[in-house]
Each structure stands twice: as C-alpha cells, then as structure tokens.
Amino acid sequence: MSTEVTKLVAEPRTQFGKGAARKIRRADKIPAVMYGHGTAPVHITLPGHAAMLALKHTNALLTLVIEGEEHMALAKDVQRDPIKPFIEHVDLVVVRKGEKVTVEIGVHTEGEAAPETVVTTALATLEVEVEATNIPEWVTISVEGLEAGSQILAGQVELPAGAELVTDPEYLVVNVTQQQSEEELEAELEEAEAEAGIEREDGDEDEESGDGASEGTASDDAEGEGSDES
Known part of the structure; x- marks a missing residue:
C-alpha cells in the first residue's frame, strides 16, 4: 500500500489561457486546478521539478501548502506532453483522512x-x-x-x-x-488475407527462371548466327 504523502508549496493562479500556461511552464512551474467537497475550483501553480518527481506514480497523494494552509489532494488527471518530458496540467481532487476514493x-x-x-x-x-x-x-x-x-x-x-x-x-x-505452431500461424494469416481479399502472387520464381531461359535461348541464337557468318 502507498502511504507516502509529498508536500508541495503551491501558489494561487489568476491568469488563464494557453499563453498564461506557457508562461507558467517556462518558469519551471505546472498549472493545476484543485476541486472537491463542494468547494469552488482553486487554480494554482505547482513547483515543476518537485511536482514531476511526486507525480511519477499514478494516484499520487499530495499535501499542498497554499498561502500557509495545507490541503490534502489526490492527482486525478495528469496531462503530459506527448513528445517533450514535461507536464502540461494537473487536476487534483481534495481528499480527507479516512475518506474512501x-x-x-x-x-x-x-x-x-x-x-x-x-x-x-x-x-x-x-x-x-x-x-x-x-x-x-x-x-x-x-x-x-x-x-x-x-x-x-x-x-x-x-x-x-x-x-x-x-x-x-x-x-x-x-x-x-x-501457444500456436508456425503452421497454425501461417494458416491464420492465409485465412485473414483471403477474408481481406488479398491474393498471394505465386509463380514469381517460375517467371524469373522462365526469363532466364529466354535470355539463354536468345544468346544461343546470336552465337549460331555468328558462326554462320564466319
């Protein structure tokens, strides 16, 4: 069971929108919102590096210190950038000791x-x-x-x-x-291809060998003609 609670000092946030969020992230902070227990949502910023470490695990439990007051919150939704290693936004739910979630x-x-x-x-x-x-x-x-x-x-x-x-x-x-054998896997593949209307091209090797034979015949004819001329 996970009983560790990480304490983070958060700051109230008054600016919103994509531009404000980018500015917050450039300052190595993370925009977040905390809600629950019938209270109005509280918009805050979290310290970037410390929050990244705390949110490495799912269902992270945090103690947030906001203007000197402590709030226990559960990380409900962590939005991460799909390419860069940073967190874009965090949704936090206020919880209390003994409460079930x-x-x-x-x-x-x-x-x-x-x-x-x-x-x-x-x-x-x-x-x-x-x-x-x-x-x-x-x-x-x-x-x-x-x-x-x-x-x-x-x-x-x-x-x-x-x-x-x-x-x-x-x-x-x-x-x-x-576990399936190679023969069973091959049979399944052929069946799937047949259902999808994919036809395998048989006789490629025959065509290649046929081309080779034709080239050989042409060469023999050329040699024959040369001997006649001599």
Whole structure:
C-alpha cells in the first residue's frame, strides 16, 4: 500500500489561457486546478521539478501548502506532453483522512505458466474503492503453472486489505492460451488475407527462371548466327 504523502508549496493562479500556461511552464512551474467537497475550483501553480518527481506514480497523494494552509489532494488527471518530458496540467481532487476514493490500479502478473502457453493481460487496470491514504500502486496476480484455457476474472483477483472491487467482477483480467505452431500461424494469416481479399502472387520464381531461359535461348541464337557468318 502507498502511504507516502509529498508536500508541495503551491501558489494561487489568476491568469488563464494557453499563453498564461506557457508562461507558467517556462518558469519551471505546472498549472493545476484543485476541486472537491463542494468547494469552488482553486487554480494554482505547482513547483515543476518537485511536482514531476511526486507525480511519477499514478494516484499520487499530495499535501499542498497554499498561502500557509495545507490541503490534502489526490492527482486525478495528469496531462503530459506527448513528445517533450514535461507536464502540461494537473487536476487534483481534495481528499480527507479516512475518506474512501475510487481509483484505478495497475495489474501485474508473476510466475511462469505451463510450457507452450501464452499469458495475456486482458485488463491492464482494476477500479477499486480504497482509503485515500492507503492506495495500492498495483495488484499482483500469480500465473504460476496455469494450463492453457485458464482464465482469471476480476472477481477472482485477491485485492490488498481494505480495497473493494468496483470493476465488474465478470471482466476477464488474465487469459492463458495454447501457444500456436508456425503452421497454425501461417494458416491464420492465409485465412485473414483471403477474408481481406488479398491474393498471394505465386509463380514469381517460375517467371524469373522462365526469363532466364529466354535470355539463354536468345544468346544461343546470336552465337549460331555468328558462326554462320564466319
């Protein structure tokens, strides 16, 4: 369970829009908004480097010091630049000790399934309800020795103490299937190509060998003509 709370000193923000946001980021700060518990949204800026470190993990819990007053908040939405390594904006939800929140946690698998099987994680995250100060980073599922045809549903996943499943318990999380042979894969590929109307070009090698034969015949004819002239 994650119980670490990072303290950041935030500043109130009064300027908005893309231009203001760019100016904030150039100053190594991050624009953010904090809301929840029926209060009006509070627009703030976070210290860039410290916030980047704190938000490396999902569901980061922060203590924000705004004009001397502390607020506990959960990072609900972190918008990252798709190319450059910086955060564009953060949505924060005010939480209180003992309060339960609904969050998504990652799914990790461990162990080795039976030989010649393939393990597929069909659901990368599970939605759970848990105390805000006790959010697990992920849930671990063992696939040790599982045979082909084995399936693990959301309701069968053992959750950390205090966490309650919100995801539909019938959702497939992990699927173990039989590893396919090269012949089976080739057959599937041919079937998919046929359904898509793609025709394979057969006889390319025959055409190449045929061209070679024609060239050889032409060469023989040329040699024959030369001998007649001599």
